[in-house]
Amino acid sequence: MARGRFAPSPTGPLHAGSLVAALGSYLAARQQGGQWWVRIEDVDTPRTVPGAADAILRALERCALFWDGPVLYQSRRTERYQAALESLVAAGLAYPCTCTRRELAHQPRARDGGPIYPGTCRGGVSRPDRPRAMRFRVAATSVEFQDALQGLYRQHLASEVGDFVLRRADGLFAYQLAVVVDDADQGITQVVRGSDLLDSTPRQIDLQRRLGLPTPAYAHLPVALDACGEKLSKQTHAPPLDERQPSPALVAALRFLGQQPPPELERETPALIVSWALAHWRLERVPTVLARGWEHPPVHEPISLASMQSSNAVDNTQTMN
Ligand code: GLU
Ligand code: ZN
Numbered sequence: 001m002a003r004g005r006f007a008p009s010p011t012g013p014l015h016a017g018s019l020v021a022a023l024g025s026y027l028a029a030r031q032q033g034g035q036w037w038v039r040i041e042d043v044d045t046p047r048t049v050p051g052a053a054d055a056i057l058r059a060l061e062r063c064a065l066f067w068d069g070p071v072l073y074q075s076r077r078t079e080r081y082q083a084a085l086e087s088l089v090a091a092g093l094a095y096p097c098t099c100t101r102r103e104l105a106h107q108p109r110a111r112d113g114g115p116i117y118p119g120t121c122r123g124g125v126s127r128p129d130r131p132r133a134m135r136f137r138v139a140a141t142s143v144e145f146q147d148a149l150q151g152l153y154r155q156h157l158a159s160e161v162g163d164f165v166l167r168r169a170d171g172l173f174a175y176q177l178a179v180v181v182d183d184a185d186q187g188i189t190q191v192v193r194g195s196d197l198l199d200s201t202p203r204q205i206d207l208q209r210r211l212g213l214p215t216p217a218y219a220h221l222p223v224a225l226d227a228c229g230e231k232l233s234k235q236t237h238a239p240p241l242d243e244r245q246p247s248p249a250l251v252a253a254l255r256f257l258g259q260q261p262p263p264e265l266e267r268e269t270p271a272l273i274v275s276w277a278l279a280h281w282r283l284e285r286v287p288t289v290l291a292r293g294w295e296h297p298p299v300h301e302p303i304s305l306a307s308m309q310s311s312n313a314v315d316n317t318q319t320m321n
Contacts, residue, residue: 002034002305005188006060006067007179009041010052014059014241017194017223019253024221025192026065026274027257027281028305035068037186043074043081043178063246064270072186074178081173084181084211085134085166093210094166096132097121110161111199117162131169136177136207138163143202148219148305149288150195155202164203180204184213190305195220217305221257222287246270250277258285 006022008014014022029036038060042048057071088094099120107115117135120126138157147153155161166177183191183204198220208215241249250273251266259280265273283305 001189002029002032003037003068003187003189004029004034004192005037005039005183005186006065007039007041007182007193008056009044010048010056012049012052013055016241016249016253018056019059019063019241019249020221020223020256021192021194022060022063022065023250023253023277024219024257024286027277028190028192028219028283030278031281032305034189036065037069037072037188038067039072039074039182039186041074041175041178043173043175045075045172048075059241059246062270063241063250064274069186072182074182077178077182078173080181080185081167081177084177085173088136088166088210089134091210093137094134095122095137095163096125097135097163097165098125098127098130098132098169100130107162115162116160117164119163122163133165133169134167135163136166136203136210138203139206139209143206145201145205145215145218147198147201148217148283149286150198150220151288153198153201155199157202157206161203176200176203176207180207180211180213183216184208184211188216189214190217190219192219192221192305194223196223219283219286219305247273250274258282258287260285 004025006025008018008022026036038057040053040056042053053073060067085094097117097120099117103120104115104117107118110116121135122137125132138161140158142154142156144152144154164176165174167173179200182188201218201220205215207213247268247270248266250270251261254261254273254277259277259282261273261276261280265276268276
């Protein structure tokens with residue numbers, strides 16, 4: 001059975017951009033008769049805003065987006081991440097690194113803005129007196145996958161990203177490791193999320209393969225940008241959804257996802273809007289570009305998410321459907 005998920009970071013309330021990811025992942029999973037789970041990505045505890053996780057969950061309920069299973073909190077899963085890290089260390093796939101941000105400041109930049117790690121500590125740490133981060137020894141070959149919306153995506157991790165951090169020197173586990181362990185533990189078969197994470201996916205697939213975990217199907221949605229072209233996110237202080245008016249926000253999110261809700265739907269209850277959306281959802285209508293504002297999107301060839309997972313699972317013996 002298909003199982004999707006929504007994995008917000010509790011750095012602020014649900015806003016228009018995260019509603020798009022919530023709704024898109026919900027509809028893609030439910031329309032296949034699948035489940036939809038929620039995970040609170042509070043692995044980066046210093047960035048967690050008290051009360052934000054509850055506010056997000058209540059906002060989902062007000063939008064009639066009800067989830068299955070228990071809500072998973074990353075902050076309670078340190079032991080699982082530690083076990084995964086240890087298995088990578090045992091396999092020679094993770095190693096300690098004592099390089100500081102300043103020492104890496106002059107390295108070429110990866111697409112996500114971080115320095116491409118030059119492998120300084122691959123053969124042993126440069127400064128044994130310092131606290132150690134743990135890095136993943138990335139594949140020497142390219143990682144490629146089929147995204148249900150964005151098509152074939154390929155990345156040569158060694159030259160485009162470099163060995164990336166799994167556990168920071170301050171002891172916090174990195175998102176890339178946590179998300180891979182959690183998607184597997186929650187039995188997630190399809191990941192539908194913002195295309196700002198497209199570039200993280202090859203790292204996650206490389207980790208999945210090295211940890212012997214299945215690779216889910218992926219669909220990366222357009223990311224909502226505000227009038228200035230900034231990603232609408234909690235960090236850029238996007239306004240939270242108007243709590244009293246979830247219906248217009250849901251209809252706007254549907255339009256952003258390329259669906260064609262009739263204007264009068266705005267006056268209906270969230271439950272009715274969601275059931276309309278389930279009856280009419282077409283993944284192939286979702287625009288593939290990073291849309292600016294809430295413009296009307298182009299239409300492209302349909303690909304079914306259900307067929308994607310097996311095509312991505314080349315290195316895996318486990319299939320979930
Ligand atoms: N926690 C991430 C965010 O809120 C999403 C991670 C994911 O969907 O894999 O941007
Ligand atoms: Zn180093």
